[in-house]
């Protein structure tokens with residue numbers, strides 16, 4: 398499976414995250430709410446982020462800038478989703 | 487990012503162990519949900535909730551407790567939420583759906599207990615689930631033997647009320663369940679310090695009916711040939727509905743249904759035309775049990791309906807809202823709840839009637855009947871379910887599984903062969 402780059406916009410709290418999600422939606426930047434990936438969870442497990450696919454980072458950053466939207470930081474991760482991995486919780 | 491550690495510490499949780507559960511969740515959510523293409527946008531609410539499943543709602547519950555409200559934890563769809571809500575209480579589902587909690591359950595229960603029970607006991611005794619810590623009172627029921635005995639153990643650790651569920655569905659059983667509901671109402675009044683009036687119960691009946699109608703609207707969309715939502719996403723919505731505030735739940739489900747109806751009118755489907763449609767029946771799939779749905783939907787088929795307590799049994803049949811006295815309302819509640827067709831009852835032919843009806847309504851190509859390991863009730867019913875469906879020419883696959891990943895490959899082989907047979 399090819400490595401896929403994803404960008405996670407980390408937020409201070411879920412209200413900030415949902416606001417950011419709506420702003421990106423309005424601007425047509427495809428995004429989804431996603432848990433912060435395990436590799437960058439650090440000391441904050443159980444947190445949401447706004448995930449955007451490869452190639453959309455510039456558009457997202459422009460949209461955030463236009464709206465003066467708040468966020469914590471953007472982290473890029475190469476984690477392929479593997480629906481056949483069969484590792485459940 | 488919000489740090490929930492302080493909240494978990496105050497709940498007396500085993501933080502170190504709990505962190506390991508938090509670590510595996512993002513990958514599983516990514517693989518099962520985020521890997522899908524073209525998901526409905528309105529799933530964003532449930533994506534948020536599941537991303538912070540041990541944070542957002544627990545925090546809300548604690549804030550309500552600070553105002554003096556009581557939280558009741560339940561394990562069965564026979565326990566009437568309406569009664570708790572009428573006393574300004576809050577209900578949260580407590581069934582454990584993760585292998586993570588099973589070892590702590592096995593420390594006190596026989597290994598030959600169903601994983602749902604082991605996980606539920608393990609989540610409490612292992613102190614690794616905030617919901618199990620938050621609930622002020624647990625409400626158990628006399629459905630299956632494993633649960634009855636497990637409640638005795640849990641009852642040593644937390645206030646517990648047991649409802650005596652009848653085993654048959656004769657007129658006298660419906661009256662008996664009504665009396666049990668009335669007694670439960672007294673218990674809830676005593677525990678919350680709030681009186682349940684006919685007016686308040688009437689309002690809570692309306693609230694829960696609205697939630698049922700909203701869930702039913704989403705399921706109505708799943709009947710369409712043009713399938714606007716995957717089984718995985720519908721399952722997530724359903725699982726979280728057991729934890730959420732009922733008014734918000736109805737609002738979010740209606741929002742999702744609006745989008746799904748629009749998708750259907752625009753011909754937007756999440757699967758290619760001709761994808762085989764599966765009805766899944768059997769034991770409940772408590773969060774985060776997503777294994778079967780994920781395997782079925784990555785084997786070329788789509789789950790279009792769940793005839794189970796985390797499915798149609800949760801929302802079908804409304805409570806009669808026209809009653810104006812408590813006595814009549816308790817009877818109306820009993821009549822509605824006693825329509826739920828669980829294998830704990832004998833006979834339970836209503837379940838087979840439901841499955842046959844749903845096969846037609848949801849345009850089903852094949853049925854998968856699956857029980858959790860060591861659930862002899864649902865395991866035994868497989869015989870009559872499969873015979874009835876085969877008589878009607880409906881292909882059936884009977885399976886058994888637990889919460890481990892170890893049988894995934896075997897399940898893939900069997901489900902893959904079943905889908906191939908449907909496609910032949």
Ligand code: SF4
Pocket residue numbers: 561562563564629630769770795826828829830
């Ligand atoms: S399967 Fe039976 S015991 Fe389990 S939740 Fe449903 S009604 Fe209750």
Ligand code: SF4
Pocket residue numbers: 600601602603629630631632633769770858860861862863864
């Ligand atoms: S799955 Fe079966 S054994 Fe397990 S709790 Fe439900 S009825 Fe009991």
